Amino acid sequence: MKALGEHWIIEFYSCQNQEALKNRKICERIFIEAAKTGGFSTIGSFFHQFKPHGVSGVVVIEESHLSIHTWPEHGYAAIDIFFCSENTNPHKTLEFLKSAFQPQKVHIQIHFRGLKHYLNS
Amino acid sequence: MKALGEHWIIEFYSCQNQEALKNRKICERIFIEAAKTGGFSTIGSFFHQFKPHGVSGVVVIEESHLSIHTWPEHGYAAIDIFFCSENTNPHKTLEFLKSAFQPQKVHIQIHFRGLKHYLNS
Numbered sequence: 001m002k003a004l005g006e007h008w009i010i011e012f013y014s015c016q017n018q019e020a021l022k023n024r025k026i027c028e029r030i031f032i033e034a035a036k037t038g039g040f041s042t043i044g045s046f047f048h049q050f051k052p053h054g055v056s057g058v059v060v061i062e063e064s065h066l067s068i069h070t071w072p073e074h075g076y077a078a079i080d081i082f083f084c085s086e087n088t089n090p091h092k093t094l095e096f097l098k099s100a101f102q103p104q105k106v107h108i109q110i111h112f113r114g115l116k117h118y119l120n121s
Numbered sequence: 122m123k124a125l126g127e128h129w130i131i132e133f134y135s136c137q138n139q140e141a142l143k144n145r146k147i148c149e150r151i152f153i154e155a156a157k158t159g160g161f162s163t164i165g166s167f168f169h170q171f172k173p174h175g176v177s178g179v180v181v182i183e184e185s186h187l188s189i190h191t192w193p194e195h196g197y198a199a200i201d202i203f204f205c206s207e208n209t210n211p212h213k214t215l216e217f218l219k220s221a222f223q224p225q226k227v228h229i230q231i232h233f234r235g236l237k238h239y240l241n242s
Contacts (some may be wrong), residue, residue: 004192005199007130009232013239046167046181058179060167064190065179069203069234070200071125075241078126082190082199105239106199109232111130113190113199118134118226120196 004114005084009092012077012103020073020101024049024057030100031059035066038093040083057062063088077101082113125235126185126205133198135226141222142193145170145178151221152180154162156187159214161204184209198222203234 020026028047035042040061047057053073059066064082071077079097081090098106141147149168156163159194161182168178175193180187192198200218202211221225 004195004197005190007199009128009130009234011235011239014241043169043177044167046165046179048164048181056164056181058167058177058181058186058188060169060177064177064199065188067179067186067188067203069126069185069205071235071240072124073241076125076235078128078185078203080201082188084190106164107239111230112199114128114132114192114195118132119192120135120194120230 001086001115003112005082006110007108007113008081008090008094009109009111010079010081011107012079012101014075014104015077016102017052017100017102018072021055021070021075021077022053026057027057027068027070030097031057031066031068034093034096035059037096038090040093045119066093122207123237124233126203127191128213128229128232128234129202129215130232131200131202132228133200135196135224136198136227137223137225138221139193142176142191142196142198143174145176148176148178148189148191151218152178152187152189155214155217155221156180156182159211160209161214186241
């Protein structure tokens with residue numbers, strides 16, 4: 001890999017599973033399972049319920065982090081998958097999240113983080 | 122704003138403050154203060170110390186999150202500032218982080234998250 005980490009910036013639009021966008025506990029359960037599915041090792045997690053609605057959550061993993069911020073009123077979730085191991089499967093994590101939140105439209109951009117060209121040797 | 126959130130993807134290369142890259146407590150203290158400096162409201166934080174070295178940490182804020190992953194052996198830190206309020210000052214947070222970690226090279230890319238064009242009304 002030409003970089004230390006890979007960061008997937010993911011947009012879930014028009015999610016059909018409104019409960020998952022609204023409920024901290026459901027959201028956290030999905031994320032813990034999504035991490036496991038991709039072979040990531042969870043170190044800790046922090047999920048917060050906003051009032052009147054919305055969830056922010058982060059799962060810190062051995063390989064970096066997964067995060068989500070939801071806007072249930074727009075059916076939208078901003079999701080990040082940031083990892084630094086080639087022995088994991090972020091595609092599986094993404095597919096798990098898609099089946100859980102059921103977005104009608106998904107945008108993904110991938111960033112390389114910590115380009116080796118610029119690193120101290 | 123044409124989107125729900127703004128996400129700054131930041132690379133700190135050749136950081137001169139090695140202790141901040143290595144020590145969970147120092148790193149967390151810097152981040153809590155950096156959030157405050159930019160007018161962000163901290164809800165919770167989770168920082169982890171890796172062995173032999175490296176720190177992963179997240180500060181969940183009312184406005185979304187700040188995160189860091191460090192590779193002290195490369196003098197490198199991957200930092201994210203994700204926010205959804207126009208009444209904050211991420212520039213101040215970034216300047217605070219720069220003065221704390223003292224990177225010799227900084228790369229920044231800004232993403233808009235949750236484009237209004239695609240949102241459920």
